[in-house]
Amino acid sequence: MESTTVTDMIERALDAIRFGPDGLVPAIAQQHDTGEILMLAWMNRDAVRASLTEGRACYWSRSRGKLWRKGETSGQVQVLRELRIDCDGDAVLLMVDQDGVACHTGRRSCFFRAWRDGAWTITAAPQIPPEILYPDTVGR
Amino acid sequence: MESTTVTDMIERALDAIRFGPDGLVPAIAQQHDTGEILMLAWMNRDAVRASLTEGRACYWSRSRGKLWRKGETSGQVQVLRELRIDCDGDAVLLMVDQDGVACHTGRRSCFFRAWRDGAWTITAAPQIPPEILYPDTVGR
Numbered sequence: 525m526e527s528t529t530v531t532d533m534i535e536r537a538l539d540a541i542r543f544g545p546d547g548l549v550p551a552i553a554q555q556h557d558t559g560e561i562l563m564l565a566w567m568n569r570d571a572v573r574a575s576l577t578e579g580r581a582c583y584w585s586r587s588r589g590k591l592w593r594k595g596e597t598s599g600q601v602q603v604l605r606e607l608r609i610d611c612d613g614d615a616v617l618l619m620v621d622q623d624g625v626a627c628h629t630g631r632r633s634c635f636f637r638a639w640r641d642g643a644w645t646i647t648a649a650p651q652i653p654p655e656i657l658y659p660d661t662v663g664r
Numbered sequence: 665m666e667s668t669t670v671t672d673m674i675e676r677a678l679d680a681i682r683f684g685p686d687g688l689v690p691a692i693a694q695q696h697d698t699g700e701i702l703m704l705a706w707m708n709r710d711a712v713r714a715s716l717t718e719g720r721a722c723y724w725s726r727s728r729g730k731l732w733r734k735g736e737t738s739g740q741v742q743v744l745r746e747l748r749i750d751c752d753g754d755a756v757l758l759m760v761d762q763d764g765v766a767c768h769t770g771r772r773s774c775f776f777r778a779w780r781d782g783a784w785t786i787t788a789a790p791q792i793p794p795e796i797l798y799p800d801t802v803g804r
Contacts, residue, residue, distance in 0.1 A: 530782075533782040533783075536782075536783075537779050537782075537784070540777070540784055550690040550704060550755075552692055552701060552704065554699075554701060558699065559694075559698065559699020559700065559701075560699065561692060561694060561699075561701070561757060563750065564690060564692065564750060564755035576779065606778050606779070606780070607778070607779045608775040608776075608777060608778045608779070608787070609775065609777050609779075609784070610703065610704060610774035610775050610777075611767050611768065611769055611771075611774045611776070611777075612774075613777075615690075615704035615774075615775075617701055617775045627751050628751065629751055631751075634750035634751045634752075634755075635748040635749070635750050635755075635757045636748075636751070637680070637748060637749050637750075637751075637753075638746050638747070638748045639677050639716065639746070639747045639748070639749075640746070642670075642673040642676075642677075643673075643676075644677070644680055644749070647748070
């Protein structure tokens, strides 16, 4: 009975989210304590369900067309601290504890390009070489 | 000549942004000093151009189908401190100085619903009554 109740609750959580015509909503990942914005990704119903059930950020990969448990390849898991939605219910905020780095370039945040004085400026260096994050894919 | 140069620069900024098939990218507005996430909205090329030119957040309103200078009705302007893009160039981060509140409900942030203990919990109260923000529209 317990698992049914939890499932029912998660379905209620899903009912408040207005997924787009493609079944997706944008999801912001923010480091829960520092406020740093780590990345923006996309979630479908299954991704929200998996995130709430498993307590870790899970997205829908538009490029790969499948569920994407953040960190499943790189090890850079995002532990879910809180899931929020906005006033319209069509955007999600994941407050997470990021293990290591969020960006596939090895940077803590994906938002490392700032428009300053008429040019895109790199604001952060990689903390981990991408070839260590993705040893089986980089260079192919 | 000066204005031509500025225009050229902004077109170069736009070239790095990968707008979706609908001509839009999601844009996160973050209070630049506290790190608080204020809202998520959408931008097209004209919205990015206007934001960079005018130094204030300008979005594309999907519901109204027109350019939306944040604060034009409510007075709650977002002064643009920095515009960033993510690693893929398909998401924008606006670091802003929010005048008053970001949310049409009168709350500082639109993300005021958190999933806690199996229910959506309101995390913040309105700071300004919506009827003061939108005296000509509320109640109609």
